[in-house]
Every structure is written in C-alpha cells, then in structure tokens.
Amino acid sequence: MTSTAMACPDCGTPCEATDNYCRQCGMFLAAGRELAVAPAKPALPARYERQRATLPAPVKKAVTAVAIGTALQVGMSLTGKYLARQAARGAVEAVRARPRPKRQERGERETAEAATPAVKPANDPYDGAAAVSETVVIRRVWIRRG
Incomplete structure (x- = not known):
C-alpha cells in the first residue's frame, strides 16, 4: 500500500x-474523491462580446446557401404549379373547341350497320365463340410455428 491509500467507506x-x-x-x-476546481474564466471585455456575437464566415456562407436554396425551391414549386394549371386550362379549351359529331338517329344507325357486313374468314373454327379475359390475384400467407 502507498501513502495515497484510503479505506472503502462501505x-x-x-x-x-x-x-x-x-x-x-x-x-x-x-x-467520494475531492475534485480540483478550476478558477472561472474572467469576463470578456465588451468589444470581444460583440465580435463573438457575429457568425463565423463558414456559417454565414451556409446560411446564405440555405436561404438561396429555399427561395429557389419555392420559386420552382410555384412555377411548376402555374405551368400545370396553364396546360390543364389549354387542354380543357381544346376539348371545348373541338366540334362534336352529329348524333345519328336510331334508324340511321341500324341502316349504317346493315350496309357494312362483317367479313368472316372462310374456315373459322371458333364461329360463334366469345372471348373472355380474367385477372386473378392470389395472396398466399404461410405462418410457421414451432
């Protein structure tokens, strides 16, 4: 044991x-040790406090870059919305300006269909058949225990 020995309080x-x-x-x-206490730093003179309050150059550059980036983002967002609105307005006006086809009367439609007969192949193996398309989605969940 050295001279710096002590006993456990417990x-x-x-x-x-x-x-x-x-x-x-x-x-x-x-x-339980005594700690060395460092003396408090002396207060800085007022002229140093003013210098300390200003931001360092790298921080000023970063703040400027963030401000410019934010302004650009807001500007581009507003510009995009404006262009999308103008495109939608132009599409609606184009649809409204297009002339509508004349409606055929029921009798006229039937005679037009009868005038153009459907062309059928000579040897159609599926004569009178109809095509059906289906989409099936299967979800399989496996739970293993043990």
Missing part, C-alpha cells in the same frame, strides 16, 4: 486513491 477494505471501485464490495469510490 466495507473498510484498504484501496488506492486512484481506484474507481472497491475491490472487495464494488462500491463506487470516485464519487
């Missing part, structure tokens, strides 16, 4: 002053 086992924990009971010893 179990009384001798410990060195540099030990953080008691080797016998495990008590935290560093909390």
Whole structure:
C-alpha cells in the first residue's frame, strides 16, 4: 500500500486513491474523491462580446446557401404549379373547341350497320365463340410455428 491509500467507506477494505471501485464490495469510490476546481474564466471585455456575437464566415456562407436554396425551391414549386394549371386550362379549351359529331338517329344507325357486313374468314373454327379475359390475384400467407 502507498501513502495515497484510503479505506472503502462501505466495507473498510484498504484501496488506492486512484481506484474507481472497491475491490472487495464494488462500491463506487470516485464519487467520494475531492475534485480540483478550476478558477472561472474572467469576463470578456465588451468589444470581444460583440465580435463573438457575429457568425463565423463558414456559417454565414451556409446560411446564405440555405436561404438561396429555399427561395429557389419555392420559386420552382410555384412555377411548376402555374405551368400545370396553364396546360390543364389549354387542354380543357381544346376539348371545348373541338366540334362534336352529329348524333345519328336510331334508324340511321341500324341502316349504317346493315350496309357494312362483317367479313368472316372462310374456315373459322371458333364461329360463334366469345372471348373472355380474367385477372386473378392470389395472396398466399404461410405462418410457421414451432
């Protein structure tokens, strides 16, 4: 044991002053040490306080870049919305300006269909058949236990 020895406050086992924990009971010893207190820094004169209040150059550049980026983003967003609105307005006006086809009367439609007969191949193996298309979605869930 050296001259810097001390005893554990919990179990009384001798410990060195540099030990953080008691080797016998495990008590935290560093909390009971006296700590050296550094003197407080002297207050800075007023002229240094003013200099300290200004931002350093890299921070000023970063703030400027963020401000410019934000302004550009807002400007591009507004420009995009304006262009989309103009395109939609132009499409609606184009549809409205297009002339509508004349409606045929029921009798006229039937005679027009009868005038153009459908062309059928000579040897159609699927004569009179209809085509059906289906989409099936299957979801399979496997749960394993054990």
